[in-house]
Each structure stands twice: as C-alpha cells, then as structure tokens.
Amino acid sequence: MKVAHVVVIAIGAASHVIASSESPRPRGVGPEFGKHYKSAQSFKCINRPEIEIGKSQVNDDYCDCPDGSDEPGTAACAHLNNTLLALPGYYCKNKGHAPSYVPVSYVNDGACDHDLCCDGSDEWAGVGDKCSDRCAEIGKAWRKQNEQRQKALTNAAKRRKELLVDAERRKKEVEDRIKTLKTEVTGAEVKVEALEKEFADIERREKAKVVKAPKEGGKIGVLVSLAKGRTQELRSSLERVKAERDDAQTRLKELEDMLTQFHTDYNPNFNDEGVKRAVKAWEDYAARDKTPVQDVVNRDLTEILKDDGENGLDWAEFEGEHKESDIDVLYKFEEYLPASLRDWVDAKLRDLRIILIENGILPDPATAGGEESKAVVDARSALDAARNTLSSRNSDITNHEADLTKDYGPDGIFRALKDQCISADSGEYEYELCWMGNTAQKSKKGHGNTSLGTFTRFDTMVVDEDVPADGRGLGSGERIVMHYENGQHCWNGPARSSVIVMACAEKDEIWKVVEAEKCTYRYEVGTAAVCTDNGKNGAAAQKKDEL
C-alpha cells in the first residue's frame, strides 16, 4: 500500500467521529483502525496477524511489528520501508480542523509541523520546541479559504459551461460554414461544367475559322523560334539563379550579422580555444578584400532580365520574314479550282483541317504561336476563375473539416479559448500562453522574445503537488496537459518546448512557470476549461472520452 503523505479526511465526517467516541484508541491511531486495538491483553500486527504481542508493547517506543502497527504513536518504526506500513501514519485529531495523518517519522522529531498536524500532537514528547495546538486558528482560516475555494469552484463549473456553450457555438459556426461552402461548391461545379462546355465549343469554333496563318516558316523561322524559346529559357533560369543568389546573400548577411554580434558579445577572456579560433578566423574573413556585389552587375542583370522587346530585340521582325507555310499551300490550292467545286472543297477542307488539327497532324493555330481569339481567351479566363473558386471552396471545406476533427481537448472546450492569450511574471521573464497557439518568454532585461513552442497535442499527466491556501495549485491526480513544441532552438541544445499542466480554476491564469531543465518549461495553469461539472479536475473524464 502506498501511504499518502498527508491524508486529510473529509471534515464533516471526522468531527462527528471525534465527538461521538472518546475511545481508548492508542495514540496516533485513526478511527478506521481502532478495531485492531480493542483487546486489552494483546495486539496482533495488522498485516501480520500471526504475530501477537502484549498490549504493553503497543506504543512502547520499540518496533515489534514488521508493518509498524504496534507503534502508531511513536517513531519507533520509522526505519521501515513505506511500502511495508499498515497505517497511513500518525493520526492527528486536529480538533477544530480536519484530522490528518503525518508520517510516523515526523513524530517527536523536534519540529512543529502545524501545517500538517495543527494540534501539535505529533510532538507529544517535547523533544524540541513546544508545539501548541493551533487548530482553532488554522481551522478557521482554512474554512474561510475553503469557502472561497468552493465558491470559486462553483463559479469555475459555471464558467466551464459557458465555455462549452461558446465552444459549441464556434463549432456550429464551422459546421454551418461547411454547409454553406458545400452549397457553393455544388453551384461552382455546375458553373465550371457549363463553362467547360462553352469553352470547348468556342474553341472548336475558333479552330475552324480560317485564321491568319501561323507565323512559322522556313528554316530561319524554325531557328528564330528556337532562339526565342532558348532566350526565354535562359532568361527564366537567370531569373531563378538571381533569386537564389539574393536568397543566399540574405542568408550570408544574416550569418555575418550573427558573427559580428558574436564577435562583440563573446567573452574574449574565457580560455576557450575553440571560441578563440572561431573569432580569429572571423576577423581574418572580415578583413579579407571581398568583392562586393556591384550595383553595376545588378543593373546589368536587371537589364538582361527585361523583355526582349525592351532589349531591342523584336522577334516579330524576324518571324515576319517567312516563306509560305504548309497550310498556306493548302489554302492556295483552292484558288485553282472552279467556284462550285471550290465551295464544296472548301467545306470538305475545313472539316479535314479540323480533323487534321484535332488529330495532331496539323498544328493548331491557336497554340502554334498564333494569337488566340478574344472569345477563346475570355472563355478560358471565365473557366479558370470558376475553377479557382471551386478549388478554394473545396480547400476551405477541407480546412474546416480538419478543424472539426482536431482535438480541442475534452468536449472540444478549448475551441472557446482559441486565439486568446494569458501571461504572468516569473523571475526575470514574462511568460505568455496562447491557447492552442504559441508559448513565449519575454525578457524584462530586454533580451527580446523567445518562442517556447507551438501547440502540438493534448495529453494527461499524474501530478502530486500541494494546493496552497488560495487554491492556485495543481493538487494530486491526473491532469490534462498541452504540449507546445519546436520553439526557438537553444544554444547547444534542443528546441525549446513547454508543457502546460492545467487544473480547474475559475480564472484562466498562469500560476507558475518553471524552467525545470534548460529549455524545457512547465506552466502550471488554472482554467475552467479542465473542470468537471462539479468543479473538479477533469482529466479522468477526458480519458473516458478518448475510450
């Protein structure tokens, strides 16, 4: 059996027991164990009843039972391993307050532990300072605070309900939005379909038209076309390379700035050869005659990247100088035919041409470098617009649906707190917590802000903490936690992360932040979002939800 540190028994029940039975229970025995000590002659060790000793050996300050049960009121069995003990500790009656158990090792050790045993009875032998009975005073204060705490918890439960309603409303909003979006998608789909058809028709129609022949022709034409394509290709890759260069320059600048900062900030006197070498190398580097990126080069690049037209290169001029194309021959062929036959041939040819084009035998004038007709362009852009609308609506739906399936904690309650932030002072920093968002540390000494992570997931954790009088504490048991990860990287260490351990409270409030280890932060936070309906901590409830 694991012995709790201090077990506070429900106050109402206990005072009743004390009032009704002034039993001859030995010192340190709680009412629930009284039955073991009834016999006037002998005592059987509670967990080892085969060991029977004389009654005089109970509380004679010598440990006889391997489970310590013969010495409930002394520290004689304080050498035993906790796991062996039959009793939860020394029972303090604490008349005027709640009875409690303290470990037997606290009995007669000379220290007054009024916060655990307010009647001071654990120091009955008077080994050290006299420990007075302070239960009246402590009990009164406790009751007053407890009243407030109860009130706060009732309020917390109420607030939780409000949060739930709010969360539900927000969820509903999302669902509604999805519904709306879905309707819009249906509309958009219809529209896209219509436009696709329209576009196809227009395009077909346009293809059939005798248009101005494509401009290609002859070897020069081919060469020009190739040259044009090649130039275009070179220009775009130059463009890309320039972008990469600019990016690299920015990064280099960033690194140089960092090193410059390092060079001014490092401790020049710390005998770290590694650092010294790095600094020396930097100084050499910085002193080297660097070829700065000249503006001239940049200007040239900008010029080069301009359109060919602006560079005085008019492709059209060269493209214009062409021989007859194959298609032109086709058209010209008609001219040698009689008029009647020509109309017939003309129609046939038109069909043939479409067939040839559609089968890829003849180049499509629309794509073969020829200008598209306005009608085709317009139809295309109308179609593109409709398609964009459709895909954007679809991605909105995906996002919202993802949001609906995202874990917002028990009953999705944290939806209500999303995008809200709270903060608290701790030491030289102000710590910030944005629900479902980021955590951050803001220096009061002006070192700037540091990200302590971004929300990744919910979890639970078993905690065992004292609750201070004001109720701002985690208490004991399973608590809901949020993990925030991948914050700013630590020098020589991992990325910063924080874990938010939450307990039921009326106000959303950061109680305490500790950097338990370098770069790992623990927030202790009160919020109504983790309460149960009756103002208790709701981690267990969440677990059930998960099952």
Added chain:
Amino acid sequence: MVKHENFKTCDQSGFCKRNRLYADNAEVSSWTSPYELDPRTITFKNGELSGIILKSIEKRSEKVRLPITISFLESGTARVTVDEEKRQKGDIVLRHDSKARKERYNEAGAWALVGGLAPSAGAALSGEAKQGTTSVKYGPAGTFEAVIGHAPFRIEFKRDGVTQIQLNERGLLNMEHWRPKVDKAAAPEAKEGEALPAPAPPKDENEVDESTWWEESFGGNTDTKPRGPESIGLDISFPGYDHVYGIPEHASSLSLKTTRGGDGNYKEPYRLYNSDVFEYELDSPMTLYGAIPFMQAHRKDSTVGVFWLNAAETWVDIVKSKTAANKLSLGIAGTSSTQTHWISESGLIDVFVFLGPTPKDVVHSYGELTGYTQLPQEFAIAHHQCRWNYVTDEDVIDVNKKFNKHNIPMDVLWLDIEYTEYKKYFTWDPLTFDDPENMHKQVAKSGRKMVTIIDPHIKIADGYHVVEELKKKQFGVKNKDGDIYEGHCWPGQSHWVDAFNPLTINWWKGLFQYANFKGTGPNTFIWNDMNEPSVFNGPETTMPKDNLHHGNWEHRDVHNLNGMTFHNATYQALLSRSKAEEKSPRRPFVLTRAFYSGSQRSSAMWTGDNLAEWPALAASIPMVLNQGISGYPFAGADVGGFFGNPSKELLTRWYQAGAFYPFFRAHAHIDTRRREPYLAGDPYMGIITDALRLRYALLPTWYTAFHEASVTGAPIVRPNFYVHPEDEAGFAIDDQMYLADTGLLTKPVVTEGAESVDIYLGDDKVYYDYFDYSIYKGKGSHTIKAPLDKITLLMQEGHIFPRRDRQRRSSALMKFDPYTLVVVLGPDGKGQGELYIDDGESFDYESGAYIHRKFIFENGILRSEDIGKKGKLTGQYVKKMDAVRVERVIVVGGPGEWKGKSKVKVSREGKEVKNVEMKFVEGKSGKGSEVVVRDPNCKIGEGWSISFV
C-alpha cells in the same frame, strides 16, 4: 575533453625543464653535486642544527652561501630548511623596477603550520659520526638518526639504524641563486653560468640555455620574472619502498606512478599548481584544483613521509628501481626503491621528514603540523543537494518539499552563482530570489540548511558596494606595477580579493554579517569556488605570476596558498555574523575547490567538475582515499557527475558510492536535466533512497569517525594499505574503502551493468555482508553478487558500531533518537568500538559538552565505558541527553550456544539488574547468526553492561 594547450607541460615550464635537464646531467657517473656543507659553520642548539651550504659556480671562485637549519622536533619530525643569504639580506637588484619582495618566500609556514614545532629536548649530536658527516640522534628513545654528509651535502634519515629517506642522494639539489641579467651580445664572456659539474663539459656543446631565465610567455601572457631564475630542486629517495602515495590533487591512482616514461607510466611529473581544469582527464599527473605536497612511502610494516612546504608551482618526478638481489644469494628478494625529485619555481627548500613507522603515525605527525580536520557540524556530513542552479526561491522551496513528500532524507540545499544579481556576491537577484528570508525559513522547518556560493572575484560595477570598498581600501590583488589587478571571470571584468592581508580578512568578515548580507540567516553556509584563483583570461586560467599580494609577495610565491587564505577568511567570517554569535559561535561550514596543506582546519573539499560517466565515478574513489591519507579527509566528488546527464543506473550507483564519501553532495551542471532522486522513478528512486537512508542510519558512526579525524588526523575512509600495512598484495588497492576503524568495508560498483564485484580482503578475519550476514573469509579476492539494489558492504569481525535507525527528514531531526549498537563477532567473541556525540553545531564540546563512549564486548558481556574527558559543560550535556537510550543491540556472529536463550541481563551504572528479551536467529548456509536485544533501555551517556552468558 581537457584542453591540453591551456596548461603547461614540464617542457613548457622553464624551471621544470631546467631541473629535469639538471637531473639528466646528474645521471652521468662523473657527476658531483656542487653543494657542500661547510663543517666550520655547523652549530647545534635546542634541537636545531644550523650551518651554511656553499654552492660552487662554474668559473667563479666565489661561492653562494645558503644557510641551512635542521630542526628536530619533539614529535619525532625533522625539518630541513635552506635559504639564500644574499636574498635574506635583500642584497639583490630586481629588474623592471619591480616592487616585489627580495627575500625568498618564507611565510608558507605561517599559513600552513599550526603546531608541532616544539624542539626536541632529547635530540643530540652523536659521537659516532663518521668522518665528513654529522649525526644527530632524535625521536622516540633516540631511535631516529639524521646522518648529514658535508661534501657533497646530503642527509640520510634512519630509523633503528636502517636508512628510510635520503635527501640529495642523487645530487639533484639545486637552488638557482640570484644573478644579474647580463646582456649576452655585449659581454658574452662575463656571463655567469649555471652550476655545472666539474669538470665542465666543452662549452660550445653545453651552452647554458638562458631562454627561460628572464621572461616566459604562455598562452599570450608574458611573465616578467623580475628576480630571474630562482627555482629549487631536491631529490628525495625512499630506499626499499616500492609504493608512494599522496601529493593530491590528481585524477590518478592512489599508489603513484612513475613519471619518466615507459609502458603504462606517465611522461610528465605530477604537477601541483592549483588550476581550474575544465573537463579534467582521468589517469593523469596533470595538476588540479588543490595541492598538498605531502608524500608517504610504504613498504611492509613501515611507512615514512615527507612534506614539502612550498607554495609555488611544484612538479614531482617519480622513478622506481628494482635492485635485483644478487642472483647467487637465493631467498633474498630484490629490494625496490622509489626516488622522487621535487621541483618548485621559487621559495625556500623546507622539507619535513616523518619516520613513521605506521601510516597512522605519519598522517598524525603531518596533522600535528598542519592541523587536524575541523569537527564539522553534523549536517555537513549528511546528504547535500546542489544544482547549478535552483532558479528561484520558489524552486528551492519546491525541491525541499519534494524531498519530504518522497521521504528522502536531505540536509542541505545549495545555490550556485545564479542566485546573485549579475554575479555580484552578497546580493540576491531581485527577480528570481526576491524573498530569500522566507526561503531559508521554509527550508529550516525541516531542520535543513542552505549553502550559497561566494567566489573571490568581485565584479567591477558602478554602485556595487563590495567592489567600491575593495578598491578604496586596496584589498584587491595587484598587478606587477602595483595597480589593482583586473581580470575576467563569471561576472565579467573583476578584481580579486587578497585574503593574504589581515585587514582584508577583517573587512571580509563584515560582509557576512547578517545585517550586511541580507537574506541570510543562521542556517546559511558558504561555498568558496574558483579560488585557485580561476581567471578566465589569465595564463593557465589563473593569475599572472608577477601579480603582487599583500606584503608585495609575488603571486608566483604564494599561488598554491591563495585558495586556502580565501576559505580561511570565509571561515572566520562565519564565526562572527552577529554580536550573539561572536560570543557563542557555531561551527562554520565552508566548501572549497582550491586547497593547500592546512585547508582541512576550516573547510571541506570536493574533486571539482567531473563528468557524468562511469570512469569518473571510478576515479573518485582513489581521489577521496588520497585526500584521507593526506590529512584532508573531508572530501567527496559530485554525485551523479557535474557535466552531462548520467544514466539512471549510473546515478544510482553513484549515490551508493557517494554514501561513503566523507563529503556527500549531489551536483549538476546548468545544461543538464534535473536529476533529484525523486525524479528517478522506479526502481531507482527507491534504491537511491535506501543508499541515503544507510548514510543517515550510520551518521553516528560517521560523526565518531570525524571526531577521531579531528583529534588524530586519521583518515575517515581508508585504503587497504592503511588498514593492513603488512599486506603487501593490497598496497595498490584503491577501489574500496574502510570506514574509519569500524571494520565496515565497501567496494562501490563503478561499472555499467555489473552483477557482481570482487572485493579484496586484506586479512583472514571473518567478514559479514552488512545486510544478510553472508560470511566471507580468507585473504584475497571474493566475488559478491551486486545487482543494482545491492550496496557491497562488509563488516569485519571484532567491531562495534552505532546506528540511528529511525529515518527522519534531516539529521537535525534525529538529535534525540535512540541508538542501535551493532556488535560484529568472530570466533574469539571479541569486539569493540566507539561513539562520540555532541550537539553537532556549537563549540561547547571544547568545554566538555560531549559524550564519548567505548563499547567493549568480551567474555559474553557488552559494556559501555566513558572515554571522554570531563569539562565544564559535561554534566549539563549528559543531562540533556538523559532520555536518549540504546534501543536495540544487534550481535552478528554470536556463538551457537546462545541458541534457545531468550533473556540477557542488563546492569546500569553497575547496579540495577534486569532481564531483557533477546532473540537468536541461527545463521544458515554460510551466514552469520543474529541476536537482537529488545530495548535494553540503557542511557547512552551512562555506563552499563549487557550480559549474554
């Protein structure tokens, strides 16, 4: 990894190189030491022989006069001091208009020595001296003898007619006398040569290398050496001795290795130059944070020692020779000898010679001179919990609570440098430690203390009262020009407190007054770190050697003393933090990193910044043992390892080993994960708690051991050779520890995944497993099963030791708990042991406020005898302890005829007799029997007896 480039090798340290070369030259057979004791100058008076040694210099007829005194002390110790006359008289010229003193440094004794200097009344010149020698008989019943050879000068120390120690036997004595610098180019002929053997070798071949005489540069710092070369060297030989120990602090084996190369040996001498060695390496003669130039040599049934009282940078070369016995003389083994060569940069030759004959005698004699270890407050020998850093006062309170919540005993919580505001000592960071008083109060509720760090570097900052006073009153160390020295350390640019100045000490005392160091209280104690001194931008991470201290002594002269002067000042400060405490002080507790001979009087030490790795755990055992036999037993290593994150297994094993460090502190670097025992989880937390509880149960035994150390200088944990000085096979064993004279022997597990350990028994007595009474018997190695939850701990027959079994939160809360006595018997049915108790905090014990009992078991009767001396406060204290009793007696290995017995007879103060229950459990399958006597209810402060017959 240690940065070797930051620290000098012998070759890079001019004087070391010169003296090694000198030694190499002396190897040639034609070598004659150029030092002669002028017989006409010898006088002998009051146990002291004086005279003048004349040093011949090549090509000069004038000889250098070196006054020598050899003091024979009442304790049986002899002291040989050699100075330089010209410098005594101040008849030299310093270069660079240096303000430094002209004498050789002669105040090391003023700091290191506190007694044992009474001259021997019985010492007398012997009439039997051979031609060319002077002989003095001294020591117990005149069994010691010093035979002083005149030309060349040398001394042989004999005990019972057998030579034990020889000085200058190899002719390596070298005192670099003062000489003016002569410009080589201008007058090469006039150059004054270093002493060279006659006949001098051809000049062009052996041109004296002056490159390290006048200036030396290292790591960008140049030492101006205003007095030029001034080193001293001396060979000290131990004929017939194969093992030498001591000269801490090194991460090396207990039995020192040889240092001039060869397989498995070191190439560098052991170095003593207190330094902040970042990530120091193991198995190395490299210098570390502290220096105790005390060495002992041991052979079967004989121990002798030397103490080289010099505070300058020192190197010690060790070589061993096996003189094979004449092959024809069968049966006579060859003798081993150890030869050492001591080299210091400046100062006097000042050597103390101890002739034993036991390790106990040697350590005791050394303690008579340098003082015994302070009797610490009881909390100081309990479990300390440290971390760089507990980050806020609330953090401290939280850690304190968690120890209670998990029922893990702990006495002290520590604060490293981060508690201060911008590393300004005597301040609290207002953002993180805004209520230090409340923090102290919360911690005190469980009987606990706090230790805060105070270092010797004082931040240069406007408005910081400490630095302003330091500057105004000129209490800082000065540079070679006499201006206050400025260097870099944790706080940035800083000055260094010069605790060599008595006025500085007075000022320092004021700073610790509760009224001045706000936020501290009676349960605040102090940690002095970085006092080598560590200077981040200094040569070898310390101060330039030409810096000047109080009295214008160069830093070169006093370097190894610096740390001790600082923690001494802190010790004094803790005696007088309020008017009331000045009248009735409590024992201070100061932890120091740097130390010197004498540090034991006012501080505990730890082995500095170790690594959280298995080999570092292993290395801690010989280091702690070495501290013990070197007169400074209050020692420990950072449990868990400072740098890095130990595995849970390593952490657990380290607690099990740490439970047997005299100083038991867990500590961790700021970049490590938290590792307080309650975070270790199952099963580690429980196992660590068991180790801590074992330490706490045995606190009465530990405290008794500390008391013994405080009056005899005996080590607290002891190596095999100390306990079994006759056991040749065990002289090099340094991985197991005996706890004082209790017969408790532990062999910590220091390897990963170990399921068993081999423990070495130095005699044929019966040893019982502490926990299950399994019997191990027979000299030699025994394998003991050692799964993770097992501490290898044996009890040797013939001892009795006290325990306090009731587990409390802290030692302070155990003060009035009853005792359990454990009697460990062998076939002869005899045992004895001691218990020393006092209030554990005040100096009242000096007025007799203590109980000191001897427990003796013989002829079937256990009795308690008073071995204390009555004082003014004895009665009062015994009365205060009236209710404290022996609640249990456990007899292990009692005779079989006790089977069936159920009663023992208890008499108190020889009168009242009553029967008390006992229970006999027979030892089965290789185990010892156990008797438990149920509550004999004997008062601990009274005489009583318990009869088992």
